[in-house]
Amino acid sequence: MGSHHISNNIKSLRFHAGEMTQAELAEKVGATRQTINAIEAAKYSPSLELAFKIADVFDVGLEEVFQYKC
Amino acid sequence: MSKQEIYAWTSLLSSVAILGFYGITVYGLPDTFSAIESDLSSLFIKVFLFAFVVELVIGIFRGKDKVEKDERDELIAGKGYRNAYYLMGALITLILSQLVLGQIFEQAGLALNLINIIHVLVGTLFVASITHRATQIYFYQRM
Numbered sequence: 364m365g366s367h368h369i370s371n372n373i374k375s376l377r378f379h380a381g382e383m384t385q386a387e388l389a390e391k392v393g394a395t396r397q398t399i400n401a402i403e404a405a406k407y408s409p410s411l412e413l414a415f416k417i418a419d420v421f422d423v424g425l426e427e428v429f430q431y432k433c
Numbered sequence: 434m435s436k437q438e439i440y441a442w443t444s445l446l447s448s449v450a451i452l453g454f455y456g457i458t459v460y461g462l463p464d465t466f467s468a469i470e471s472d473l474s475s476l477f478i479k480v481f482l483f484a485f486v487v488e489l490v491i492g493i494f495r496g497k498d499k500v501e502k503d504e505r506d507e508l509i510a511g512k513g514y515r516n517a518y519y520l521m522g523a524l525i526t527l528i529l530s531q532l533v534l535g536q537i538f539e540q541a542g543l544a545l546n547l548i549n550i551i552h553v554l555v556g557t558l559f560v561a562s563i564t565h566r567a568t569q570i571y572f573y574q575r576m
Contacts, residue, residue: 394503397435401505407576410504 370430373403376421392416436495437506438573441513443484443491445566450481452559459552509572517565524557 377383385403389396392413401407402417409417418428454477462470528550531538538544545553 390499393500395435395437395500395506397438398503398505401576407505413504 368432369408370405370432371402371428372430373399373417373428376423376428380421388417388420391420435506435573436491436501437510438570439491440488441566441569441573443488445563445570446484447481448559448562448566450477450484452556452563453477454481455555455559505576509569509576512572513565513568516568517561520564521557521561524560525554528553528557 373388377385377388385399386396389399392399393416394409394413398407398409402409414425414429418425421428454474457470457474457477461467462473528545531544531550535544
């Protein structure tokens with residue numbers, strides 16, 4: 364998946380959003396908790412649609428959630 | 434472990450059990466292992482029933498999950514189908530090629546009669562199913 368180049372701040376964003384759990388975030392974006400866990404661990408790169416949904420939950424831009432490093 | 438991952442495990446167990454039971458029923462074991470043949474058959478039946486019960490229990494108790502399947506599950510399922518398709522294509526080509534190249538296979542002592550071809554084709558379906566589920570489990574661990 365080439366996910367090693369994509370890092371994210373989901374854990375920190377969840378913490379600052381009232382200590383939101385992975386399960387709560389998963390429910391809000393229509394994914395499973397395991398998928399959110401895999402994204403957080405940078406094992407899986409989400410689709411653009413799911414990435415936007417996650418950013419939308421925290422009300423921030425996509426680049427604040429995900430960072431790409433060459 | 435997600436519901437889909439549990440289904441991958443139970444389906445893998447079921448396929449292995451059915452293939453094992455089918456193989457023993459059709460071909461049996463070599464004489465040196467004939468003493469454990471009935472025990473092994475019984476084990477395969479128990480494994481199949483165990484997998485069936487687990488799938489049933491998971492279906493009942495985790496049926497209220499908000500999201501049962503998402504894009505990651507579909508991606509992983511796709512990888513499983515791809516590998517199963519490649520393997521099944523290769524095996525079926527090999528099996529059917531002996532109909533065309535019968536003499537070559539006969540000389541090598543690998544020729545199968547019609548009944549055996551059918552058994553091997555049935556076995557191929559289960560091997561493809563095992564490949565599908567094993568691929569899924571591999572990617573569930575990796576991503």
